[in-house]
Amino acid sequence: MNASTAWEELVSAALVGTDRRPVPGGSAPETELLERAAVHTLRMRAGQRLAGGEPLSVAPAEEQPVVSRAAADRLGRILGGERPRLLAEWLETAAGRGYRVSPHLLPELLDQGARDRSIRPHLGVLAGHRGRWLAGLNPAWDFLLQEVTAVASAASDDAREVWEFGTSGDRRAHLGAVRSADPAGARQLLAKTWEKEAPEDRAAFLEVLAAGLSPDDEPFLEAALDDRRREVRHQAADLLTRLPDSRLGRRMAGRVTRYLTVEGGGIQVTPPVVCDAAMERDGIRAKPPRGTGERGWWLQQAVARTPLGVWTRLLGRPPAELVRMEIADWGREVMAGWVRAAVLQGDPEWARELFAWDPLADLLAALPGAEQESLAADFVRRHGLDGQLIMVLGGAAAPWGAHLTRAVLQKILEVSGTQPWNLGELTRLAGERIDPALYGVAERLSPEPPIQEVAALLRFRDDMLKELA
Amino acid sequence: MIERWNRDQVLALAPDTSSAKAAQGVSSPGKWSGIGATADALWGECKGSGSTPYRACVDLSEPAYRCSCPSRKFPCKHALGLLLLWSADGVPAADEPADWVAEWLEQRRERAVKATARAAEAEAPRAAGTGADPAESRRAGQREQRVAAGLSELERWLADQVRQGLAGSRRHDHWDDLARRLVDAQAPAVAGALARLSSVLSGEDWPARLLGEYALLHLLCVAHRRLPEVVGEARDGVDTGLLQRVRERVGFPVTKEEVLAGETVRDVWDVLGRRDEEHDRLIARRVWLRGRNTGRAALVLSFAPVGQALDASLVTGTALDADLAFYPGTSPLRALVATRHGGAPAAPAPGSTPQEVLEEVAGALAGDPWADSWPVVLDAVTPAGNGSWSLGDSSGGLALHPSAGTPWRLIAASGGHPLTVAAEWTPRGLRPLTTWDEEGRVIVL
Numbered sequence: 001m002n003a004s005t006a007w008e009e010l011v012s013a014a015l016v017g018t019d020r021r022p023v024p025g026g027s028a029p030e031t032e033l034l035e036r037a038a039v040h041t042l043r044m045r046a047g048q049r050l051a052g053g054e055p056l057s058v059a060p061a062e063e064q065p066v067v068s069r070a071a072a073d074r075l076g077r078i079l080g081g082e083r084p085r086l087l088a089e090w091l092e093t094a095a096g097r098g099y100r101v102s103p104h105l106l107p108e109l110l111d112q113g114a115r116d117r118s119i120r121p122h123l124g125v126l127a128g129h130r131g132r133w134l135a136g137l138n139p140a141w142d143f144l145l146q147e148v149t150a151v152a153s154a155a156s157d158d159a160r161e162v163w164e165f166g167t168s169g170d171r172r173a174h175l176g177a178v179r180s181a182d183p184a185g186a187r188q189l190l191a192k193t194w195e196k197e198a199p200e201d202r203a204a205f206l207e208v209l210a211a212g213l214s215p216d217d218e219p220f221l222e223a224a225l226d227d228r229r230r231e232v233r234h235q236a237a238d239l240l241t242r243l244p245d246s247r248l249g250r251r252m253a254g255r256v257t258r259y260l261t262v263e264g265g266g267i268q269v270t271p272p273v274v275c276d277a278a279m280e281r282d283g284i285r286a287k288p289p290r291g292t293g294e295r296g297w298w299l300q301q302a303v304a305r306t307p308l309g310v311w312t313r314l315l316g317r318p319p320a321e322l323v324r325m326e327i328a329d330w331g332r333e334v335m336a337g338w339v340r341a342a343v344l345q346g347d348p349e350w351a352r353e354l355f356a357w358d359p360l361a362d363l364l365a366a367l368p369g370a371e372q373e374s375l376a377a378d379f380v381r382r383h384g385l386d387g388q389l390i391m392v393l394g395g396a397a398a399p400w401g402a403h404l405t406r407a408v409l410q411k412i413l414e415v416s417g418t419q420p421w422n423l424g425e426l427t428r429l430a431g432e433r434i435d436p437a438l439y440g441v442a443e444r445l446s447p448e449p450p451i452q453e454v455a456a457l458l459r460f461r462d463d464m465l466k467e468l469a
Numbered sequence: 470m471i472e473r474w475n476r477d478q479v480l481a482l483a484p485d486t487s488s489a490k491a492a493q494g495v496s497s498p499g500k501w502s503g504i505g506a507t508a509d510a511l512w513g514e515c516k517g518s519g520s521t522p523y524r525a526c527v528d529l530s531e532p533a534y535r536c537s538c539p540s541r542k543f544p545c546k547h548a549l550g551l552l553l554l555w556s557a558d559g560v561p562a563a564d565e566p567a568d569w570v571a572e573w574l575e576q577r578r579e580r581a582v583k584a585t586a587r588a589a590e591a592e593a594p595r596a597a598g599t600g601a602d603p604a605e606s607r608r609a610g611q612r613e614q615r616v617a618a619g620l621s622e623l624e625r626w627l628a629d630q631v632r633q634g635l636a637g638s639r640r641h642d643h644w645d646d647l648a649r650r651l652v653d654a655q656a657p658a659v660a661g662a663l664a665r666l667s668s669v670l671s672g673e674d675w676p677a678r679l680l681g682e683y684a685l686l687h688l689l690c691v692a693h694r695r696l697p698e699v700v701g702e703a704r705d706g707v708d709t710g711l712l713q714r715v716r717e718r719v720g721f722p723v724t725k726e727e728v729l730a731g732e733t734v735r736d737v738w739d740v741l742g743r744r745d746e747e748h749d750r751l752i753a754r755r756v757w758l759r760g761r762n763t764g765r766a767a768l769v770l771s772f773a774p775v776g777q778a779l780d781a782s783l784v785t786g787t788a789l790d791a792d793l794a795f796y797p798g799t800s801p802l803r804a805l806v807a808t809r810h811g812g813a814p815a816a817p818a819p820g821s822t823p824q825e826v827l828e829e830v831a832g833a834l835a836g837d838p839w840a841d842s843w844p845v846v847l848d849a850v851t852p853a854g855n856g857s858w859s860l861g862d863s864s865g866g867l868a869l870h871p872s873a874g875t876p877w878r879l880i881a882a883s884g885g886h887p888l889t890v891a892a893e894w895t896p897r898g899l900r901p902l903t904t905w906d907e908e909g910r911v912i913v914l
Contacts, residue, residue, distance in 0.1 A: 011677045017634030030631040037684035042838050044681075045896045046831040050823050050865025053853025059884035069910065073557060076476050082493045103884060104912045107877035130884050137854075137880070456499035 007040050059133035064100040064125075071467040072102040079108050083460060085432065087112070091122035093468050100128035110134065110141040117143075124148045124169055148173040163189065168201050175208045183212035187220055199229040206235040213239060218246050225281050237283025241305045242345050248282055249307040253314070255279070256306050259299060260334070262315050266326035269334060271299035296333040303337025308347045323353045342366055359388070361395025372396045377407040385415050390425050399435035408434070409445055409454065416450045423450050431457030436465060472815060474784055477913040479552045481743065482532075482781045484542050484773075492549030498559050500550070505563030511555050512570040515547045525551050526570045528577060530812065531782050535573055543778030612655050616719060617694070619654025623647065623663075624690040627683050635676055635683075641667040658720030662686065665748065685839055689718055710836070714798035718839050723796055725805060733792040733807045736760035738767065739818035740783045741844050741891035742902025742913070747775060754779045757844035757893060757902065758793070758804075759818055766833075766844045767793055767804040782806070786903060786911030788813040798837065817889040817905040820848025823861045830894050843894040844902075849887035852880050860890060860899060870898035879914055882906055890914075 010033060013021045018029040025032050067075070071094070078087050094101070101109065106127060113123045123131065124147025132149070135141040148169040162174045179186035190205055197205065206224065209217060217239070224236035225248075240248040261268050272279070275286040275298050283305055288297035312318055317325070327334050335358070342350040343362045351366035359379055364372050376396040383389050396404060408430050415423055431454045434442070439458035445451050483489035495515055502522065504513030512526035517538060525536040525547040534544040544552075554560055566574065626647060630638060644663045651660035663686070669678045692715045700712050717723065741757040752775055758767040771780035783789075783806075790810040795801035821829065826845045833843050847867075850860045858876060859866035869876065879901055882888060892899040901914040 007677070011680055014631050014680045014683075015635050015676045017632055017636075019632050020634070028628070030628040031687075033631050034627060034684050034687040037680050038688040038838075041681040041684050042834060046834040048827055048830070048867075050827065050861060051859055051868060052855075053859040053861060053866045054855040055851060055853050056880070056883075056885040058886060069908070070558065073476055077493070077496075077553075077557065080476065080480075080493060081490065082496065102906065104878050104882040104906060106881045130881065133884060134877075134881055138875075138877070452499055456497055459498070 003040070003043070007044075010037050010040065056137075057133070060129040062100060062128045062130065064098055064128055066102055067094055067099045068467055071099075071464075072105065074464055074467060075101065075105060079105065079112070083457070085428070086461065086464065088119055088122075089432070089461065090464060090468070091119050091126060093465060095122040095125035097468060099126065099468070100130075101126045103130045106131050106134055110138075110144065113143065114140050120144070120147050121169070163193075168198075168204070171201075172204055172208060175205060176211065179208055179211055183214060184216060186212075187217055191220060199227075199232065202227065202229065203231040203235050206232060206239065210239060210242075213242060215243055215245065218243060222247060225283075233281075234283055237305060238344060241283075241307065241341070244307060244309060246307075248305070249310070251278070251282055252302060252306040253310040255302050256310070257314060259302065260315065262317070262325075266328060267315070267322075267334070268328050269299070269330035271295040271330055271333070272302065296330060299330060300333040300337040300340075303334055304340035304344065306337075306341065308338075308341050308345055308350050319350050319353045323350075323357050339363060359392050361391045361393075364392060364395035365397065369397055373401055373404045377404045380404070380407040380411050385411065385419075385422055385426060390429065393426075393429055393433070396433070398433040400433050401435060402438060402441070405430075405434045405438050405441060409442055409451060412450050412454065413446055413448060416448050420450065427454050428457075430454045431461075434458055436462035472787075472812075473558070474552070474556055474787065475911065476553060476556050478784050478786050478911060479549065479556050481785045481913055482544060482552070483549055484544070484777070484779055484781070485775075488542050488544075488546055488549060491546035492553055495546055495550035496553035496557070498554065501554065503567065504551070504554070504560050505567065506555060506560045507563055507566055510566050510570055510574060511551060511560060512567055513551050513554075513560070515550065523547050524569060526566075526573060527552060528574060531809070532784065533577065533782065541777060544781055612721075615654045616656045616721070619651050619656045620659070620690045620693050620719065622654075623651065623659065624687065624694075627687050627690070630683065635679055638679065639670055639675070641670065643667075656720045658718055659686070659689065660720070661748075662718075689715065689839060693719055710798050710801075714837050714839075717796060717798055717803075718837075728794045728796055728805050729807050731794055731797065733794045734760065734763060734765060735790070735792045735810070736763045736765065737788050737790050737813045738793065739788050739815075739846075739891075740785055741818060741846065742785050742893070743783070744893065744900065744902075745779070750775045752779060755842070755893075756780070756783045757891070758783070759844060759846055759891075760793075761788065761813075761819060764819075766802055767795070768802045768842075768844070769806065770803055785913055787815050802833070802837075802840070802843070815911065817909060818846045818891055820846035820889045820891075822864065823847060823850065823867055824864060826867065826894070841896055844891065845894050845899070846889065846891045848889050850890055851883050851885060851887050852876060860892070860901070862887065867894075868898040870895055870900045873898070873900055876901055876914065878912065879904060882912055 010023070013023055014033060014037070018033055022029040023033045023036070075090055078084060078090055109123060110127070110131065113120050120143055123144060127135070127144055131144055135144040146167050146169050162170050166174065175186055175190060178189060187209065190209075194202070209221075221236045221240050225233055225240075227233050227236070237248065240246045243249065255272070259270055259272065272295060275284060275294070279298070279302070280286055284298060284301045288294050308319070311322055315322060323335075323338070335354075338350065339354055339358070339360060339362070341347070342354055343366050346366050348367050348371070351363045352371070354360075355363040355367070355375060364375060367375065373396060376392060379392050380389065393408070400408070408426070412423060412426060412430065415426070427450045434454070436458045439455050439462050442451055442455035442458055480489045480492070483492060500515050501513045509530040510526060510528055512524070514522040514524050517523050523536055523538040525534075525538075525545070527534050527548055534548040536545045536547045538545055538547055540546065551560070565571070644666050648660045648663040651657075651663065666679065666682055669675055669682060672678070696712045696715055700709055738758040738760055741759055743754060743756040746753045746755070752773055754771045754773075756769045758769065759765070760767070769780065769783060773779045790813045791806050792808040792810075793804040794807040796803040826847060829845065830843055833840050847860060850862055850866070853859050853861060853866050854875075858869045858873065860869060861867060879888075879890065882904055888904050890901055891903040892901045903914060904912050906912055
């Protein structure tokens, strides 16, 4: 009888009791059993042997530099709950500079990535080979294997291999790299494999063509309007709208000629009565969202997809006049269409005029950086603290310069005297968007707690960015 | 100069997770004024809800903490927040401590001198061999009788259990009455061991584990009953260590003074890690140490009611040059820090192979059959997985404790490469405590 069988017999005898199942030997069966069990237990504990485990594969050597110890400590602090909203900025900055994170922080970061999609692209770079190796061990982290790696984005020699065998993220990055060097080459590369690509990849690849878009891309995009997948058709229509003289643009211009005319100093509107197959092919969705009328919905989309240059020709007025003209009945839909068009086509002239009429954050984002700042600063000075102010500021690209910074800090100071309980969102936004190098401006401005709070946040970010230099 | 501790090392000093969280709330520079640090002290004033700020300071050499806030937690969130700020390099260096800090440091130094003097005084009569007073020896005699009676009841009870069968004992309060009677019988350590048995019931193999625990308790009762005669009969030169070990496991108290008066061992002690265990609103904190030159294992144990001060004077991943006084016994592990001579540069602790670790554990069990944990340092080991996780090298590995789960942090730090890992050995497997990355940085697991 071997040791483990002997032990099992002792255990089962103890379980039913020695009254019913006596253990032979010794003076009393119960004492005998306890003594044998003691010997056995100690033999097990003291006589342990080494077990053979399946060794892990060895993670490949890293190519990227690891972040400094101070930077890793700060990441640990943020992950530990100190200023958690800065996690994305830390990750984006570190990834942008090609770093990788210290390995022991990876499990926590990958757990965050499993919950929060928005940080995954940064993790693709920061995780390094060790991160991918870990993701191979834990299915909850396998999202990482789809993300762009630092190695791929560094445009390596075996580029062809990346395009043929890389993750979808790596292939996207590769296409982007080719596009920036040789726009036509990128289009041809994509055209070759187009039919075999998965539908969700096709939409993502089209997005890459937005960079360096030119009339040469038109035939390819026009063909994509017949794709099976709606996202692909939609993306193609968006891009064609941005081409100044595309066939789609001309078709749209032809349509809107029937809808909008100038009569007696105002704009008369006759919205479409049907949405035909040709309109749908050009990216107009037939089914309106709940609560919106069909005709107004079709009108708004047609206006949004019409090249903005068309309007001056068609209606004989510059944008500045058009946005101020009386529009009969359908004014809201036409304006909404123009706003969407200005954002989609990135037209600063239209965006400027429309922003003066309705200060929308999206319009602000379509303007050059310096202009965004001065418009936003004017708006902050003229406007009370409300949801719209926060939205407009959200549209101004970070980091905010000195001009906008002063306007916002001044607003915070004003409001802190009258309604300090309303300041939470504005101080957070200020702390996160102001150029952190300006922390001294905030520190010196006033000892008021909300201002000092902004200053502390800016200083934290300034230190953080310096550590990642 | 004390090397700055990292964030994990600081947070490991917190009495509980809510303190750790609160500390992070007061660790930003904006909350503090008048902060500064010298080579071995750290101080600052933190704005609280009242009009006067709280004054917090830390004596890094010990470390010891003080704060004027009313919190009963120790170290409080202000002291921890200050340490976090220091850890993030946010405390400017100063030549001299602020006045109120200097005063506190001076008081501490005076108290330390007095304590040494008192200890020497207390030792004098013992060294002179003066006898104990009669009342005390009568009380001691009564206690011996009570303990003996309590243990013989336990011995009978265990025998009854085995005679009638363990099948009926699967209730969480099954041991409560008996444990209470053992407390009355002044055998608190056995009572505690009994009260902890309910944790054995989780898991399919509970009959085997329960039998193992009963068997070791039986062994303790028998040992306590028979050892005095064995030791008494034995001739000169017989070690009385095992007797003392048995008495410690039963719960006979050994006073701090007695321990400090005994033999001390000076070494550079690596603080391997700690584990807090809560039972009946009482927290037991185990801090594991290893001597860098002697290779000796040590355990500094402290107890406190939930939410109250635990010993926070040993920082995971640091090293200290100190005299340790060990509790008596054959395989002494539990110790007190008798004298600190200063800090020592932190570095990965010297480790052993998995086979050597097994031999060391066997040796420890030979000296103390009831030992259920032991600090070990494994050198050049990698995590290995095969259904369950283990830690080892090409010769084989030691299983991890089920509560360790998948040790992702350790796996990530390793990347399949060998590491030095400090762990707590237990009969059910290793609990990883600490490792060091390629730059020698401490990683608390």
